[in-house]
Amino acid sequence: MNFRPFLILLALIWPLCASANQADRKQSELDALKQRLQTLQQEFRNTQANRQEAADELRQSERSISSAVRQLRQLDDERQRAQTDLQALAQQADATEVRIRAQQAHLAQALKAAYQRGQGDALKLILNGADPNQAARDLRYLTHLSRAQHETIEALRADLAQLAALQQQTEQKSAELTRLQMDREAEQKKLLADKRAREQVLQKLSVQIQKQQREISNLKRDERSLTQLVERLNRLMAQQAAREAARARAAQRAQKSQKTEKSAASQPRRGLGVNTETPVAFRSDKPFSGLKGSLRLPVAGELMNRFGAQREGGGVSWKGLFIRAAEGTVVKAIAAGQVVFSEWLRGFGNLIIVDHGEGYMSLYSNNESLYKQVGERVQPGDPIATVGNSGGQPDAGLYFEMRHQSRPVNPLLWVK
Structure with a gap:
């Protein structure tokens, strides 16, 4: 009133x-x-x-x-x-x-x-x-x-x-x-x-x-x-x-x-930039920490926020990137690793987490569907999910995080 x-x-x-x-x-x-x-x-x-x-x-x-x-x-x-x-x-x-x-x-x-x-x-x-x-x-x-x-x-x-x-x-x-x-x-x-x-x-x-x-x-x-x-x-x-x-x-x-x-x-909210390149298959003997600066974001689309910036309406800051993309677009693994979580989680919708070793993990949320299950190995460029707006997200897209020892890191520092 x-x-x-x-x-x-x-x-x-x-x-x-x-x-x-x-x-x-x-x-x-x-x-x-x-x-x-x-x-x-x-x-x-x-x-x-x-x-x-x-x-x-x-x-x-x-x-x-x-x-x-x-x-x-x-x-x-x-x-x-x-x-x-x-x-x-x-x-x-x-x-x-x-x-x-x-x-x-x-x-x-x-x-x-x-x-x-x-x-x-x-x-x-x-x-x-x-x-x-x-x-x-x-x-x-x-x-x-x-x-x-x-x-x-x-x-x-x-x-x-x-x-x-x-x-x-x-x-x-x-x-x-x-x-x-x-x-x-x-x-x-x-x-x-x-x-x-x-x-x-x-x-x-x-x-x-x-x-x-x-x-x-x-x-x-x-x-x-x-x-x-x-x-x-x-x-x-x-x-x-x-x-x-x-x-x-x-x-x-x-x-x-x-x-x-x-x-x-x-x-309408406008994006900060557009990502056009997605992960492709490659083989490397380097540990995950040695791949910094050579990776690609897991899906092509419009970058809607900056890492660490405050979310709209105040409150917590962004710990990852929201990439707006069409529903059903394939989400790809950024590097080799093992799936350690593949389930619906409140606030994140259909979420899949890949462990890359050395304490590094990548998180892919708000998906329409999850292709991989816990325990499965993935390679760079493997399809692991499809874009959606699960978890109550108003726009279709992928929310992507990278973490080291459970602490968020800026994904843009790891991509070309």
Whole structure:
């Protein structure tokens, strides 16, 4: 509730207050304002409770999104392997068909040659009265020919059976691809549903945060106004009209100044610079401390703050960099290390921490999804997450910190 217009009006009519009854009436108004202050304080506590509930809902929704994205990536890998197997089966089937056609042609040629010789069976060779030695040689030739034809037929049967088996495997792989595709579509639908649920939670949380900020601002302003009102009521009859008019003009100037400040605050926040280079794979025998000045920031985007500068609205200073980037942009590891934390954390959303040794760690927060789990090794340039605005962050981007022995260090001193 804004009492400033009320105070301005009160300052204008104070010179007309010439009796104790009027002062008593102002005291009654003060009591009413105090009662309203107590009501606002209770509403503030209720807002804090609602914010806690919305934050819990946000955590569950963002965990679901992270899991769905990770499973969708695994399905894509399985589908790629199935396609590779299917191509290999197709190549085997083509080779088998070529071999079968060659065997069929060879067998047809052998049968044709046998027919042209008049079948040349062993009984005919014995009874035609030919030279016995020649007949023996012809019999051996026919025996070898018959055995070769039999082996050709058996090989043909084996290849036909193999072709049938390959065709069956091809059908099975095709069915597997179809199943994987259906699973992928189901995962996509689940991801979209989780995103919609997350957007609803974020909207609810944003409204509650704005309400809380308004309530805090109003409470502070009303407390100051009430204190000033009590002091002025105690010296109503002693003040001169000129001083009252001066106070009214001062209040109007203060109101105009406040409007100017609100107008300036409504302007969109601009960045301090733009990062265009991201980590790439490299190998180095140096310890992490030897890489200072040669690293790259984990994502391309707009740098929104300076390390060590005070945050908007006062309070703690920036211990890292907020890089504004499009949602879904890949976040890359700045150097080799091991994942020691990969989970949702209040105030940071989906957070992943990589230990680089020598007491150095890098922190990547406000992500949409986390690709790596605790214990996994990462190399420079490895995708480890995707950009989001988890944890209640109003803008999509990555909040990035570097720490040595748990103390924050300026990341810009470590990059090219």
